[in-house]
Each structure stands twice: as C-alpha cells, then as structure tokens.
Amino acid sequence: MPKPILISRRGVIRAAAASTALLACPAIAKARPKVVVIGGGAGGATAAKYLRHGDDSVEVTLVEANRIYVTPFTSNLYLGGLKPFEALNYGYEGIAARGVGMVFDSVAAIDRDAKQVRTASGARLSYDRLVLSPGIDFRWDAIPGYSEAAAETMPHGYRGSAQFQLLKRRLDALSDGALIVIIAPPNPYRCPPAPYERASMMAHALKSRGVKNARIVILDAKDHFAMQTLFIDGWERHYPGMIEWQDPTIHGGIKAVDPKAMTVTTDFETHKAALVNVIPPQIAGKLARDSGLADASGFCPVDAGTMISLIDPSIQVIGDSATGGEFPKSGFAANNEAKGAAMILRAELLGERRMPIRFTNHCWSDIAPDDAVKNGARYTPQDGKIVASDPYTSQLDESAELRAKQAREAAGWYIGMTTDIFG
Incomplete structure (x- = not known):
C-alpha cells in the first residue's frame, strides 16, 4: 500500500502563490521583427507603408535625409509652367500616422555583418531585414x-x-x-x-x-x-x-x-x-555602392521574384538602384517593386500568405497641354529576371480627343500614385 502524500499548509500556500504568479505573468511575447527602410521616395516610402499593413506586427523605421520629398515624376510639367513647384512636394505625416518610425537623417554606413545602419548623427539602428531604396547617382x-x-x-x-x-x-x-x-x-x-x-x-x-x-x-x-x-x-x-x-x-x-x-x-x-x-549616365545610389551591393554594372543585382539582393540575402533593393531584367526605372516601377517586396518580407517574417509577384508599368508623357502619349507593359519574374509581356504604346493616328483624355489620365495617375505612397 502506497504511503499517503502529506501536503503541509506552507506547501499549499507556496503552490497557490506559484499558480497565481503564472496567471499574472504570461509568457514573454516574442520581439517584433525590425525592418529598416532607407530612402523615402516612391520605393522606400511605399515599402514602409505596406510593411505596416494596418497592424504593428513589424517594427518599421524609415530613414530619409529630407523632410519633404519632391517628386521627379511630373517635374517636367513644372518646367513647362503647367504645374507649381509646391504641387510636387510631399511630407511624411501620412507614413508616420501608420506607425512607421521616422528618422530624418542621412545614412553614413550600413554594417552588413552587424546588421546595423549608422546615421550621420551617430545613431545606430539594428535590423532583421533591410529595404534599400537610395535612388540614382551619376557618373560625374x-x-x-x-x-x-x-x-x-x-x-x-x-x-x-x-x-x-x-x-x-x-x-x-x-x-x-x-x-x-x-x-x-x-x-x-x-x-x-x-x-x-x-x-x-x-x-x-x-x-x-x-x-x-x-x-x-x-x-x-x-x-x-x-x-x-x-x-x-x-x-x-x-x-x-x-x-x-x-x-x-x-x-x-x-x-x-x-x-x-x-x-x-x-x-x-x-x-x-x-x-x-x-543628364549624366546613371548608376545606383552611392550608399548602395559603398555598401558593396552593386556589381560591375553600377547597379544592384536582385532576384526578380523577391527583390532580395543577390549579394546579401538580408537586404532587398528596390527602385532605380535595382537591376533585375527588363523593368524600367520609374516611380511607377519603384512603387510596384515596393509592394511586392513588402509582401515577400511579411510572408518571411510573419508566415503570411505569399502571392507570386507581378509588375506593371505605365508611363504618360506630355508633349503639349492636352496632348499626352503613353506606353507600358506587364512584367513577370522568369528565371530570376524581370521579363516584359503585353507591351502597348500610343499610335500616331490618335485623335485630339484621345490625346486630351490621356493627359487627364496622367494627372489622375499622379494623384492616385502620390496618395498611395504618402496618404
């Protein structure tokens, strides 16, 4: 016959206290993954916004040297007197309102081994993943x-x-x-x-x-x-x-x-x-080159299906600095790449559903007021490269009414694009 288990009053109290402590102190939550985005243009600002995706599952920090972004796209209309300079200017209030941490500073260096971004003022930002969108530089x-x-x-x-x-x-x-x-x-x-x-x-x-x-x-x-x-x-x-x-x-x-x-x-x-x-020949932004992310072409090779650098898998390069095939360098393209990169990154970090990346690019050009032409295509990743399909372009025999309509399309696209990026 087994001996009875004797529980003292002191033991009951200790057990009760331990149970209460367990109920009062749930398991420590897993730290949110940290993503640093460098560059607040059409690529970087879009990526930061879409990485938040309406929740705080990812800690996102956007590093940008300037508090106001001046859109290169439609800047020619400013030259032509069709648009005031102020209409090209956008702040980051909408991005910050979505929970993105804003750091207005230039980046001095990326320490890829330590996974840290060092700013000009000396701050050090650690990251689990880095999204780099530094734009273009020139072959001076x-x-x-x-x-x-x-x-x-x-x-x-x-x-x-x-x-x-x-x-x-x-x-x-x-x-x-x-x-x-x-x-x-x-x-x-x-x-x-x-x-x-x-x-x-x-x-x-x-x-x-x-x-x-x-x-x-x-x-x-x-x-x-x-x-x-x-x-x-x-x-x-x-x-x-x-x-x-x-x-x-x-x-x-x-x-x-x-x-x-x-x-x-x-x-x-x-x-x-x-x-x-x-307008000099162009290469990837200086930060990308200084960080060893560019190849002999002067641009940063990426996998077209993920926008992940072929040199550093913890970094995605998007926008004008990236090269992955036939996709042109434009604000529309950078916005597309940023959305795809954000989806890929959230899937990797959070286990969310991942869809195949598909790109589009549409370009309107104003020849005169009420006379705009356009071209564009669809793009898909194939064997690590971005390949064009279904291209289209305006025709010589288009009516004046159609050209005027395309000019209105261009104006509408700009409103929609800037709202998508900064709204």
Missing part, C-alpha cells in the same frame, strides 16, 4: 569637363529640389534666339521618356512666353529612344523647327563641355548655348 566623370560642381552651371535637373528649381530659373531667363542643349544619357537611366518630355515642356514654356527663334538641340547617347516617332511627330505639330534630335551618327559623340564658356563640343561642331542641361 563620364562627360569630359562635367562634374558635380559643374551641375551648378549646367544643371542636370534630374533629382533634388534645388536642381529642379535651378533649371526652371535658367529656362525662364532665356530670350529670343536662345539655344538650349540637352545631353541625353545612355541606357539604363531613370524614366526613359523623361528627357524628351522635358524638351517638349521647355519648348512649350518658351512658346507660351513668346520667345522667338529659340532652339533645343538634343545630343543623345542612344540611336533611338522611347516613343520616338510619337515625340518627333508632336514636335513637328506643336513646335515646328524648334527641337532637333541628334543620335551619335549625327553628332559623332560628346567630346567635352565647358561650363564657363557654356559650350558643348561634339565630334563635328561646338555649340555655344544659353542653357545646357546635362
């Missing part, structure tokens, strides 16, 4: 005589509010007989139709002010460009004799620019210009 030395300092005289006007405004001031100061030279970059670069929409909007601004006999010469590094026949047709209709496009077989190559003399020398002639808009 690709054109002899050009440099970052020279951009203060021959503005690129391709990023940053100061450059957009400088280019606008120089354009508005031109008088009769002025010559503008635009140096268009080789592929790949941000927004393939942008230099040609820019020429259109410059011509519109000059025509609207009554400037006579002004000319715009585009010296291109390419032998063709996006929607070329549509732009040339539009130039002949709206600005006859005003815009001249030259491919390398015509100009023979850019030999040098001289910011002091305001000249551009090609293999065949030297242009003395009132305004020179140099």
